[in-house]
Amino acid sequence: MINCDCDIAIDSELLDRFASKQDAVAFEALVHRYAGVVYGSALRILGDPHAAEDIAQDCFMALARSPGAVDRSVVGWLHARATSRSLNRLRDEQRRRQREQKATAMNETPDHANTLVMWRQIQPLLDAAVAELPDDLREPVIMHYLEGKQQEAVAERMGVNQSTISRRLASALDRLHELLTARGVAVPVGVLGVLLVEKATVAAPVNLVTGLTASLATATATGAATGVSAATALGGGTTGVIAGTALGKMIAVALAFVGVGAVGITTYVVANKAPSENALSIETTSMEQAAVSEKDAPPANVRREGDRVWIDEVTYADTREVNGYVRGIAALLDARGEHVSYDRLMGLSGMAFITQVHAQRWKGVVDAGWWPLDGVGIQARKEFLSQAIGYEFCEYGGVWGVGDWDGIKPRLPQIYAEQMKAPLETAINAGQPAFAGWCGMNMAFLIYGYTTPGEGPPILGIGAGSTDGEIAQSSEWPYGVLILGERSAPLSEKAADIAALRYAVQLARDEVRLSEKYPWMSGEEGYAFWAELVRNPEEKIKNHHHGNVRRHLLINRTSAVRFLNEMSARYTDETADLLQEAARKYELVIESAQSLQPRGLSGSAEQRVAFADQIDAIAVIEQEAAELLAAAADSMSQ
Numbered sequence: 001m002i003n004c005d006c007d008i009a010i011d012s013e014l015l016d017r018f019a020s021k022q023d024a025v026a027f028e029a030l031v032h033r034y035a036g037v038v039y040g041s042a043l044r045i046l047g048d049p050h051a052a053e054d055i056a057q058d059c060f061m062a063l064a065r066s067p068g069a070v071d072r073s074v075v076g077w078l079h080a081r082a083t084s085r086s087l088n089r090l091r092d093e094q095r096r097r098q099r100e101q102k103a104t105a106m107n108e109t110p111d112h113a114n115t116l117v118m119w120r121q122i123q124p125l126l127d128a129a130v131a132e133l134p135d136d137l138r139e140p141v142i143m144h145y146l147e148g149k150q151q152e153a154v155a156e157r158m159g160v161n162q163s164t165i166s167r168r169l170a171s172a173l174d175r176l177h178e179l180l181t182a183r184g185v186a187v188p189v190g191v192l193g194v195l196l197v198e199k200a201t202v203a204a205p206v207n208l209v210t211g212l213t214a215s216l217a218t219a220t221a222t223g224a225a226t227g228v229s230a231a232t233a234l235g236g237g238t239t240g241v242i243a244g245t246a247l248g249k250m251i252a253v254a255l256a257f258v259g260v261g262a263v264g265i266t267t268y269v270v271a272n273k274a275p276s277e278n279a280l281s282i283e284t285t286s287m288e289q290a291a292v293s294e295k296d297a298p299p300a301n302v303r304r305e306g307d308r309v310w311i312d313e314v315t316y317a318d319t320r321e322v323n324g325y326v327r328g329i330a331a332l333l334d335a336r337g338e339h340v341s342y343d344r345l346m347g348l349s350g351m352a353f354i355t356q357v358h359a360q361r362w363k364g365v366v367d368a369g370w371w372p373l374d375g376v377g378i379q380a381r382k383e384f385l386s387q388a389i390g391y392e393f394c395e396y397g398g399v400w401g402v403g404d405w406d407g408i409k410p411r412l413p414q415i416y417a418e419q420m421k422a423p424l425e426t427a428i429n430a431g432q433p434a435f436a437g438w439c440g441m442n443m444a445f446l447i448y449g450y451t452t453p454g455e456g457p458p459i460l461g462i463g464a465g466s467t468d469g470e471i472a473q474s475s476e477w478p479y480g481v482l483i484l485g486e487r488s489a490p491l492s493e494k495a496a497d498i499a500a501l502r503y504a505v506q507l508a509r510d511e512v513r514l515s516e517k518y519p520w521m522s523g524e525e526g527y528a529f530w531a532e533l534v535r536n537p538e539e540k541i542k543n544h545h546h547g548n549v550r551r552h553l554l555i556n557r558t559s560a561v562r563f564l565n566e567m568s569a570r571y572t573d574e575t576a577d578l579l580q581e582a583a584r585k586y587e588l589v590i591e592s593a594q595s596l597q598p599r600g601l602s603g604s605a606e607q608r609v610a611f612a613d614q615i616d617a618i619a620v621i622e623q624e625a626a627e628l629l630a631a632a633a634d635s636m637s638q
Contacts, residue, residue, distance in 0.1 A: 019067035040202030045086035129179040148201035184572035299431035310449025324444025328464035347563030353504035357526030369548025390490030397480030412477035436478035501633040508626035527619035578632035585625035
């Protein structure tokens, strides 16, 4: 048996053995140690044991697939992922009504006499609050309250005195009290501590742990006896405890990801030693040797075929028309195992609230709906977006494509070779896609691979706004690429929400200077210019230019509605009401924009006047929405 009370430093050794040697027993040890923390986090948020098991399986599957993604303690990484996935699931299922019921129950028991009611109020909010704590407070809370370890054990694992842990836990309770109060649940600090001790530690279901470990054992035993891979053993009629079930398939895929079938099944002998004696002693006998060192091997999803190298996983869950720039950023995050919804990224970047109107002439006609504002809008918000999502944006060659396109185009092969080739190939080899903000008519291009330069540009990918998942070679050279860099601690969700709302108000009031070179207008001035342009009979009009403004308005405001409704589920009372009312205003904008008919606009004076009147009406609704956003931000800041 594995000694599951070994020193925290052993976690790194376990993870390294699993990543480099496909050590199923090491993975089993991690499951035994942390399945309860992961399952408990999901259960508290979702309140559904089956859904919590799904989340737990997802978390350990992600750990098996990408052990190198762990950038903190293993338990901290698992808890953060479980919390994030559970919250996303909660929002996706639109369980705001349940939260409102909990808030009602809270108001009915203001003296907090009923601890069960208080726990039900805290339960779905606890893990999100824990996730906002700084590292030095979050880790003790996870170990003491969620794992159920004594303070002495926590102090030993963290290498500090018990008095230090006591102080950190006291500070953490104070901070959790503040965070929960901000979410509408005011529980005294002393009561909160008692509730966490009594109720926060959750044991994983027996079938979850035994299912995971039994599947590993069955796969190993079957593979060793028959010479077939673990994945084949599990998927091909194995008689293990859960062979053929979702758990069994999950383990089969997990083992396949780290190459058990490719290098042969390994037999492990584990010594049950005390932590000070080195908790793991492993002897291995390999049935066959890998052709190359596993540590140097690329991720399992990186494929090679001649001169072509590409990432084999390309999936799109959203088939609606979208902003390709934001879709590209969402795809880069997904590849890191950090899902942030497309609509949240639209809201944080400000693109959900931009009105894309442009005053520059193109071939003698004002192209009012010139599309490169997507890139300019993202560039203007790049620094904040990086802080909000917790990833550095690394740009090579001018990714956003704003500049002298025609002048630069002849030099793109040289620019690619000097500035983009090395970082791009390094990213692809590590299983991380890149993003080009300008690549010919693919104004937002996801790069999933590369090839040796030949007839065309040496990049493989797909348009980020496309719903077609077929990777192809680009017909144009990229003007630059964006690659996600180092992970950092993101802003708290509340701080990001407030900043996003205030920025949306600035956009509506034209207080943001998007570009020094191009006359783009993001709000009220844009609507006024657009309406005046349409009304002026002296101005030539091309219908599709105005159709572009309408198209982007529909794309952006659809995300604004979803972003605000999702945000309102995290707040109560006045703040939630203001956010929902603003969302309803944007729904009216969508309805009005859908009725705009750009076709035939250039040939009808009467239609032009009616079209301009509709623009004026939309502008009024937009300003009303902006006032609600400003009030919501003020309410959240109190």
